[in-house]
Every structure is written in structure tokens, then in C-alpha cells.
Amino acid sequence: MKLLVNKLTKIFVRYFALYRSFLSHNLKNEMIYRANFAINVGMDIFFMMMNVLFFSILYGNVETVGGWTFHQTLILVGSVGIVRELAYLTFRKGFLELGNYVRTGNFDVMLTSPIAPAAHLAFRHVSLTDSLGEGLMGLLLVVYGFLHLSNASWIGIPFYLLMLVNSLVIYYALCLLINSLVFWLVKSQELNTVVYYFINTARYPREIYHGLGKIFFTFILPSSLIATTPAAILVGRANPSLVLISLSVAGGGLILGLFVWNWSLNFYSSASS
Amino acid sequence: MRKYWTVFQVNWQNALQYRGPTFISILGNLLHISVLLYLWNAIYLSNQSLGSYTLSDLITYYILQLIINSMVLSYISWEISDQISEGSFSNFLVKPVNYLHYWFTINLSGKLFEGLIILVVGAILSFLLIAHVSFPSSGLSLVYFIFSMILGGLLAFEFDFAIGILAFWIVKVNSFKYMLQYCIFFLAGALLPLDLFPVSFQVVANALPFRFLVFFPIQIFLEKEANPLPGFLIAMGWIVFLYFFLQFALRRGITRYEAVGK
Amino acid sequence: MSAIEVSQLTKTFTTHRKEAGLKGSFKGLFSRKPLYKEAVKSVSFSLEEGELVGFLGPNGAGKTTLLKMLSGILYPTSGEARVLSFTPWQRDRAYQRQFSIVMGHKNQLWWDLPPAESFLLNRDIYGVKQIDFQKSLDEMVELLKLKDLLDVPVRQLSLGERMKCELVAALLHQPRVLFLDEPTIGLDVISQEKIRSFIQEYNRLKKTTVLLTSHYMQDVEQLCKRVLVINHGRIAFDGMLSELSQRYIDHKVIKVRFADAQTTTPPPGLEGVEVWDAHHAVLKVKKKEVAHTTQRLLEGYRIEDLSVEEMEIEEVIRRIFAEAPEESLRNRP
Incomplete structure (x- = not known):
């Protein structure tokens, strides 16, 4: 047992050091293309504003949606933004590039170096700025929404952050599962469009679903958990079963995702030239 | 004329070969629409309502939006601006093809292709939700609806083409284009019916031609548009105006393209 | 013990054929005819530690496919291989730390950053100690005369300079086995010569086992005593280069x-x-x-x-290839 803990700690330390190394390289790279930075941030803010506009208009007509008030919904919208920025800081962009890697055969290097290919792919393209606008804007919305809550409780904040990380794990597991198909399709654009639609529907409260839809958006495409679980904690609507479901979807999804991914690697037919 | 017919056919082949993206984008749209249907359902279940819409009206609105998205809305500007900024536009300069007509053909064939798929999807969806779909009471409304879709398709193409050829003047056009397209969809009523907007917004949206893409046809289908004829005239006016404007802009753009030299 | 042992290794690729025309596209929607291509057909050979062996064959003969299987990039259809007593496609981290593959037409350096940055990253990826890292880097920079290029962004380097940097990046962890796939492809004569001398020198100094593919005869003539000739996925000759000319000339x-x-x-x-x-x-x-x-x-x-x-050795090779029958495409697995 102690041996296992030691081993896990060693692996964690090593991958954390690797992450730092890759991050610093990517930051240097991003510095070279500073012009893109402003454009990316601008666009992110625009789309976040459009989401807010959508809900503003909607809440101009109704009081609550699925029991969520306008300010509570802002926390939902903001949480999605934060999760997306966290994803870009850890793994998302690698998956977007995966199709190119497989098509050109450059994925070879991920299979020959002594890092887990999934981690290598993720770290190779970690990006601070690609989704920074969304992250900052998201944070702003969460804070704004939180300050307008009638029952704001500061105790929820650490649990909120924990569940954000849990949502990140769900997001990652889904990316792994869907992108495993790339080794057959040899392109990942459409696969990642699916992932995009997934994260794009995460900003609606989970309470709107029922029946088959609820099962679908919980276990197949678990977008109803991404924002709702953390936000529910912050606004004081959480119940233990929701947290439990989120935790198990994350855990189960991650194990399944890693398993499928590692199995799919064997079907990589490295393109020559 | 024959050359455009060939372009039409080749594009269908392409669409079949690359059916993946088409299929996925329809799927994604379907996904978003079903989430919205759940959203409306939740709202009406909690005894609230949106403007003058019944739940059936809203469900119909979004099924129609799904169909319109595939049959009317145009997404060719990506390729146009790529061709211009990467220089493969030069191929068209030496060919006896009108660039606007060329892309009109591509768009038309793409829309008909997608249309076939989406009609099947829409039919299945309507069948599943049959109890919640409002059909127009008169055949005339249906004729008006189809006519308004055709007008919407023409306008949507012209707007998208305009966005595409912005690449003649703006170098890094992609992000800008994204935002512009999204604004157009918003003002077209693709995300929310325009009459749910705050009044001041509605005044602006009604003055702009974008509502003819989505909102206007659906209002006709839902028979909320008492007399669509003035709308038809305005839309046709825009179509004709934009046609001449685009031909003019294209000539200016080509002059600029040749001056920059790629 | 052998450094590399390969027995009965086979790799079959499946591809699909699309018929022309709109009708063909429609057909493709519902059924596609699979084609099986046997890139490597039950190949066996072994290499001793420290050997520098050349792998000869025309394009599409299966050289690269074989190297990729030995690197764990491709999973074989059947057969066995052991490199440093590891099975490559299990991708054991311990194995990955002990070999390297360099492909002439692929770039693993960061395009916009100076090569020194990529070297640092490889140090971390392979867990090389700073002392060892600095030592082997200095050595190779000296051998290849790279000192002035270390701080220039990779995209500004010439093809030859880039290849040298690729080699350095691949050798920083002092691999015991090195696979080189067309390392001199597309280079000018002088760069080719420099890369060749470097490989020769490196193999002499470090006793690294090197398996090299090339379709430049000179690479092989200068570097390798032993050659494996592969054609249509089969080994057509395995022996000394001198023997090859005697037998076929x-x-x-x-x-x-x-x-x-x-x-x-x-x-x-x-x-x-x-x-x-x-x-x-x-x-x-x-x-x-x-x-x-x-x-x-x-x-x-x-x-x-x-x-x-x-007769020129290229001519010899051509004759060996002419002997082997064409049978790489067929319709059953």
C-alpha cells in the first residue's frame, strides 16, 4: 500500500514537472503570436455576452427557468466559461490538433516518447490565452451572480471549486472517448464539433430535463452536470445525490475513457510522408 | 448554364464524400434544439409563458428553425474567404465563371442536399411531437411559407457571400466573421423569436432585413403575420439591391486583389 | 544477446476504394470494397548490439512500416519482435527511454522556438540529469558544429541544419538503439555527407545499435557493412554488402x-x-x-x-527487386 502511494506520488510529481515544462514552452510560443491574443479574448467576451443577452431576453419574459433565477443562471453561464478555460489550460487544444497529428503521422512522436500519449497530447498544446476571455468573463459572471444571491454563503466556495475540477474530469473523459474514434476516421474536426455542442449545452440548468432526456444528458452526453453541479453548490440548491452522480460519472467516465483510448492507440496506422 | 449544372453535380458528389460534417452539424443543431425544447417545456410546466406563444407554437418555431438552418441559412463564407486569403481565388480570375453565380450554384446544391436530409429528420421529429406541433390552417399560408423560405434563402446567401468577400479588405477575417454571422442569426430570430425581445430591440430588428431569414417565414407558418405581402416586397427589394451591390463589391474586391497580388 | 530480434513479423493495412462519379459516391455510402495491403510479410532477422545495419528497398517496400513496428508506433498483424528484450508495441516507458527514432520527413522540434528549447523539453521528457544532458549536448554540438544555431527559431533553419538538430534531440538521452528513417532525404550533398559522418562517428563512439533506411546508396555504402534488402514486404537479402555484389553482380x-x-x-x-x-x-x-x-x-x-x-550497387538492387514477383495487393486478408 505504502509502495503504491509512493509510486503514485512519484508519477504525480513527474507529470506535474512535465506539465510546467510544457506550459512554459507554450507560453513562449504564444508570446510570438501576441496579435492573436487580443482577437481571441475579444471573441470570447463577445460570445459570453451573447449568452448573457439570450438569458436577459428570456428572463425579460419569465421569472425562473427550471427554478433558477437570472442571477443564479449567470453563475451557470460563468461556470461553463471557467471550465472551458481550465480545459484549455490542461488538455482541450491537444484534442483539437489530434486530427492533424494522425493525418500527417506526427502522432508517432507521442507513441515513442516515455510519457503517456494522452498526457503528451494534452500538454503539447496547453494554452493560457486561447480561452482566457471566456475564463475571465466567466469568473466575472460568477462573482456578479454570487453577490446578487439572497442566500450567498461563503462556505460553498471551496466545494464549488472542487466540483469545477470534477466537471473538468467529465469534460476530459468525454474528449478521450469521442476522440478515440480519430484512429479510424483520421480526422477530428467533426468529433470535436460534437464535443463543442456538448459543452455548449452545459449552460442550461439540469432541472429542465426529465425522462429520457435526463438520462441522456447525464450518462451519454453529461452536459447537464458540467455547470449545474458546481453552481448548485454555490447557490445552495445542491443535494447529495446530484454530487454523487457527478462524482461517479467523472470517475466512471475517466476509467472508461482511458481504457478505450489506450485500446484505440493500437489501431493507429501511422501515415508515411 | 451547363457549367453551373456541372458545378452543382460535383458539389453533390463532394457532399456525399464529406457527408460527415453535414451530418454532424445537423446532429449538433438537433441537439441544441432538443435542449431548447426541454427549456420551453420546463417554463410552461412551471405555469409561465413566453409572449403570445403557446408551447406548441414554440416547439413548432424551433423545429422550423432546425429546417431553416439547413435549407435557408448559408455557410459558404468560410470557403470564400479561405480562397481569397490563400490565393486560390486566382484560379477563378482566369476562368469564364462569375464568382457570385458559381457560389450561388454551390450553395443551392448544398442546401438542396441538406434539405433532403433535414426534411426526413424534421418529419420524424414532428411525428414524435405530433401533439405539440401547430400546422397552418390554410394551404395559402403554406404556399406563403415556402415562398418566404425561398426569399430567405436568397437573402441568406447574399449576406453570407458579402461576409466571405470581406476577406478582400480584411486580412484576419475569421474571428470577425464568426461574430458577424452570430449577430445575423441573433437578429434573424434563430435563437429567440424576435417579438420576445425588449421593445426597443424589436424596432431595430424589424428595420433590418435579417428577420426575413428565420423569423418572418416562421411567423407566416404560425399564422402570426396577418399580411405577409409588404414583407415579400421589402425582402425582394433587398435581394435585388444586394445582388447589384455584391456584383459591384466583387469588382472592387478583384481590383484590390490584383493590386495586392498573391 | 541480440539487440533486436524479429521473427515472422507481418503487417497488413486495410484501405477502401472509391468508385468514380456521383453513382460511385452513392454506392460508397452503403458498401465499400476493402483492399488489403501486406506492407510487411513475415520478416525475420536479428541485430547484434552496436551493429550499424542498412535497410534497403524502393518506396513502399515496407522499410518504414517495419521501423514503426519496432518503435511501437504500429501494432503488427502477427509475429514477434524484441528490442532490448522489450516487445516494442507494449510501449514500455523503460524501452522508450532507451531508443530513438528519427524520420527524415518529420519534424518533432518546436517550429517557432529555437532548438535549444526543444532540447530542454526532451531533457524533461526523458528524465535526463542536467549533468548528463549538458555533456551529451556539448559533445554533439561540437561534432555537428551547431553552436551558432542553438538560439535561432527552427523555422529559420535550413533543412540540413534542422536534420542535425533533430538528431541531437533524438540522442540527448543516449539511446542504445537508434532507428533512422531516410535521415538524409532531400538534403544537399554536403549536408548528407556531414550527417553520414556524424552517424558513423556516433556509432563508433557510443556503440549504439543503428538501423538505417535510405534509398541513397551512398548512405549505405559508407555506413553499413551489413545490409537487409526488403522488397514487397519480404527480406530479399540479408548479409554483407560485399557479398551482395558478389552474388548479384x-x-x-x-x-x-x-x-x-x-x-x-x-x-x-x-x-x-x-x-x-x-x-x-x-x-x-x-x-x-x-x-x-x-x-x-x-x-x-x-x-x-x-x-x-x-556494376553500380543501385543497379544490383534494381535487379534484386526485378526478381521478386509483384503480389502486394490482393483482395483477401
Whole structure:
């Protein structure tokens, strides 16, 4: 047992050091293309504003949606933004590039170096700025929404952050599962469009679903958990079963995702030239 | 004329070969629409309502939006601006093809292709939700609806083409284009019916031609548009105006393209 | 113990054929005919530690596929392989720390950053100690004369310079086995020569086992004593380079320059004439006929210069390939 803990700690330390190394390289790279930075941030803010506009208009007509008030919904919208920025800081962009890697055969290097290919792919393209606008804007919305809550409780904040990380794990597991198909399709654009639609529907409260839809958006495409679980904690609507479901979807999804991914690697037919 | 017919056919082949993206984008749209249907359902279940819409009206609105998205809305500007900024536009300069007509053909064939798929999807969806779909009471409304879709398709193409050829003047056009397209969809009523907007917004949206893409046809289908004829005239006016404007802009753009030299 | 042992290794790729035209596209929607291509067919060989072996074959012969299986990039259809007693496609981290693969047409350096940055990253990826890292980096920078290039963004380097940096990046962790896939492809003659000398020197110094593919004969002639010739996925020859020429070269080439102008038709009864004009002649004759033919030429003509040459090794290879039957495409697995 102690041996296992030691081993896990060693692996964690090593991958954390690797992450730092890759991050610093990517930051240097991003510095070279500073012009893109402003454009990316601008666009992110625009789309976040459009989401807010959508809900503003909607809440101009109704009081609550699925029991969520306008300010509570802002926390939902903001949480999605934060999760997306966290994803870009850890793994998302690698998956977007995966199709190119497989098509050109450059994925070879991920299979020959002594890092887990999934981690290598993720770290190779970690990006601070690609989704920074969304992250900052998201944070702003969460804070704004939180300050307008009638029952704001500061105790929820650490649990909120924990569940954000849990949502990140769900997001990652889904990316792994869907992108495993790339080794057959040899392109990942459409696969990642699916992932995009997934994260794009995460900003609606989970309470709107029922029946088959609820099962679908919980276990197949678990977008109803991404924002709702953390936000529910912050606004004081959480119940233990929701947290439990989120935790198990994350855990189960991650194990399944890693398993499928590692199995799919064997079907990589490295393109020559 | 024959050359455009060939372009039409080749594009269908392409669409079949690359059916993946088409299929996925329809799927994604379907996904978003079903989430919205759940959203409306939740709202009406909690005894609230949106403007003058019944739940059936809203469900119909979004099924129609799904169909319109595939049959009317145009997404060719990506390729146009790529061709211009990467220089493969030069191929068209030496060919006896009108660039606007060329892309009109591509768009038309793409829309008909997608249309076939989406009609099947829409039919299945309507069948599943049959109890919640409002059909127009008169055949005339249906004729008006189809006519308004055709007008919407023409306008949507012209707007998208305009966005595409912005690449003649703006170098890094992609992000800008994204935002512009999204604004157009918003003002077209693709995300929310325009009459749910705050009044001041509605005044602006009604003055702009974008509502003819989505909102206007659906209002006709839902028979909320008492007399669509003035709308038809305005839309046709825009179509004709934009046609001449685009031909003019294209000539200016080509002059600029040749001056920059790629 | 052998460094590399391969037995009965086979890799079959499946591809699909699309019929032309709109009708073909429609058909493709519902059924696609699979095609099976056997890139590597039950190949067996073994390499001793420290050997530098050349892998010869035309494009599409299966050289690269084989290297990729030995690197764990591709999963074989059947067969066994052991490299440093690891099974490559299990991708054991311990194995990955001990070998390297460099592909001539692929770039693993960061395009926009100086090569020094990529080297640092590889240090971390392979967990090389700073002391060892600095030592091997200095060594190689010295050997390849790279000092001034370390801080230039990779995209500004020439192809040759980039290849040198690729080699450095691949060797920083001092691998025991090195796979080189067309390391000199597309390079100018001088760069080719430099890369070759480096590989030779490195193999001599570090006793690294090197398996090298190339379709430049010179690479192989200069570097390798032993060659494996592969064609249509099969090993057609495995042995010493000298043996290869002995076995397949049963002809020699006689080149003649006449002292005065001749008729442009060769005399009857003279065999193997390839060129015959007013001033020159080239003849390809069987080894045992060389003496006889030379004598006949010297007697019959006033000759300014005559030479007897070995056939070029490329020609030899071409002949080996001509022998093997074409059977790589078929419709069953």
C-alpha cells in the first residue's frame, strides 16, 4: 500500500514537472503570436455576452427557468466559461490538433516518447490565452451572480471549486472517448464539433430535463452536470445525490475513457510522408 | 448554364464524400434544439409563458428553425474567404465563371442536399411531437411559407457571400466573421423569436432585413403575420439591391486583389 | 544477446476504394470494397548490439512500416519482435527511454522556438540529469558544429541544419538503439555527407545499435557493412554488402574510347553492347566473358582508353527487386 502511494506520488510529481515544462514552452510560443491574443479574448467576451443577452431576453419574459433565477443562471453561464478555460489550460487544444497529428503521422512522436500519449497530447498544446476571455468573463459572471444571491454563503466556495475540477474530469473523459474514434476516421474536426455542442449545452440548468432526456444528458452526453453541479453548490440548491452522480460519472467516465483510448492507440496506422 | 449544372453535380458528389460534417452539424443543431425544447417545456410546466406563444407554437418555431438552418441559412463564407486569403481565388480570375453565380450554384446544391436530409429528420421529429406541433390552417399560408423560405434563402446567401468577400479588405477575417454571422442569426430570430425581445430591440430588428431569414417565414407558418405581402416586397427589394451591390463589391474586391497580388 | 530480434513479423493495412462519379459516391455510402495491403510479410532477422545495419528497398517496400513496428508506433498483424528484450508495441516507458527514432520527413522540434528549447523539453521528457544532458549536448554540438544555431527559431533553419538538430534531440538521452528513417532525404550533398559522418562517428563512439533506411546508396555504402534488402514486404537479402555484389553482380561494364572515328554500328557477334557511337562504346558482359571481349576490342580497334568497372550497387538492387514477383495487393486478408 505504502509502495503504491509512493509510486503514485512519484508519477504525480513527474507529470506535474512535465506539465510546467510544457506550459512554459507554450507560453513562449504564444508570446510570438501576441496579435492573436487580443482577437481571441475579444471573441470570447463577445460570445459570453451573447449568452448573457439570450438569458436577459428570456428572463425579460419569465421569472425562473427550471427554478433558477437570472442571477443564479449567470453563475451557470460563468461556470461553463471557467471550465472551458481550465480545459484549455490542461488538455482541450491537444484534442483539437489530434486530427492533424494522425493525418500527417506526427502522432508517432507521442507513441515513442516515455510519457503517456494522452498526457503528451494534452500538454503539447496547453494554452493560457486561447480561452482566457471566456475564463475571465466567466469568473466575472460568477462573482456578479454570487453577490446578487439572497442566500450567498461563503462556505460553498471551496466545494464549488472542487466540483469545477470534477466537471473538468467529465469534460476530459468525454474528449478521450469521442476522440478515440480519430484512429479510424483520421480526422477530428467533426468529433470535436460534437464535443463543442456538448459543452455548449452545459449552460442550461439540469432541472429542465426529465425522462429520457435526463438520462441522456447525464450518462451519454453529461452536459447537464458540467455547470449545474458546481453552481448548485454555490447557490445552495445542491443535494447529495446530484454530487454523487457527478462524482461517479467523472470517475466512471475517466476509467472508461482511458481504457478505450489506450485500446484505440493500437489501431493507429501511422501515415508515411 | 451547363457549367453551373456541372458545378452543382460535383458539389453533390463532394457532399456525399464529406457527408460527415453535414451530418454532424445537423446532429449538433438537433441537439441544441432538443435542449431548447426541454427549456420551453420546463417554463410552461412551471405555469409561465413566453409572449403570445403557446408551447406548441414554440416547439413548432424551433423545429422550423432546425429546417431553416439547413435549407435557408448559408455557410459558404468560410470557403470564400479561405480562397481569397490563400490565393486560390486566382484560379477563378482566369476562368469564364462569375464568382457570385458559381457560389450561388454551390450553395443551392448544398442546401438542396441538406434539405433532403433535414426534411426526413424534421418529419420524424414532428411525428414524435405530433401533439405539440401547430400546422397552418390554410394551404395559402403554406404556399406563403415556402415562398418566404425561398426569399430567405436568397437573402441568406447574399449576406453570407458579402461576409466571405470581406476577406478582400480584411486580412484576419475569421474571428470577425464568426461574430458577424452570430449577430445575423441573433437578429434573424434563430435563437429567440424576435417579438420576445425588449421593445426597443424589436424596432431595430424589424428595420433590418435579417428577420426575413428565420423569423418572418416562421411567423407566416404560425399564422402570426396577418399580411405577409409588404414583407415579400421589402425582402425582394433587398435581394435585388444586394445582388447589384455584391456584383459591384466583387469588382472592387478583384481590383484590390490584383493590386495586392498573391 | 541480440539487440533486436524479429521473427515472422507481418503487417497488413486495410484501405477502401472509391468508385468514380456521383453513382460511385452513392454506392460508397452503403458498401465499400476493402483492399488489403501486406506492407510487411513475415520478416525475420536479428541485430547484434552496436551493429550499424542498412535497410534497403524502393518506396513502399515496407522499410518504414517495419521501423514503426519496432518503435511501437504500429501494432503488427502477427509475429514477434524484441528490442532490448522489450516487445516494442507494449510501449514500455523503460524501452522508450532507451531508443530513438528519427524520420527524415518529420519534424518533432518546436517550429517557432529555437532548438535549444526543444532540447530542454526532451531533457524533461526523458528524465535526463542536467549533468548528463549538458555533456551529451556539448559533445554533439561540437561534432555537428551547431553552436551558432542553438538560439535561432527552427523555422529559420535550413533543412540540413534542422536534420542535425533533430538528431541531437533524438540522442540527448543516449539511446542504445537508434532507428533512422531516410535521415538524409532531400538534403544537399554536403549536408548528407556531414550527417553520414556524424552517424558513423556516433556509432563508433557510443556503440549504439543503428538501423538505417535510405534509398541513397551512398548512405549505405559508407555506413553499413551489413545490409537487409526488403522488397514487397519480404527480406530479399540479408548479409554483407560485399557479398551482395558478389552474388548479384555477374556482369562487368567495359567502357571504351576509340582513338579515331568508327562506324556507328557494332561489329556482328559482339555481345552486351549498350552504347556504340563514333567515339565511345559501353558494353555489359558476363564476368567470364570479360577477358575474351577485351581482347577482341583491343585487337580490332585503335583504343585510346579502356576500363572495366563493377556494376553500380543501385543497379544490383534494381535487379534484386526485378526478381521478386509483384503480389502486394490482393483482395483477401
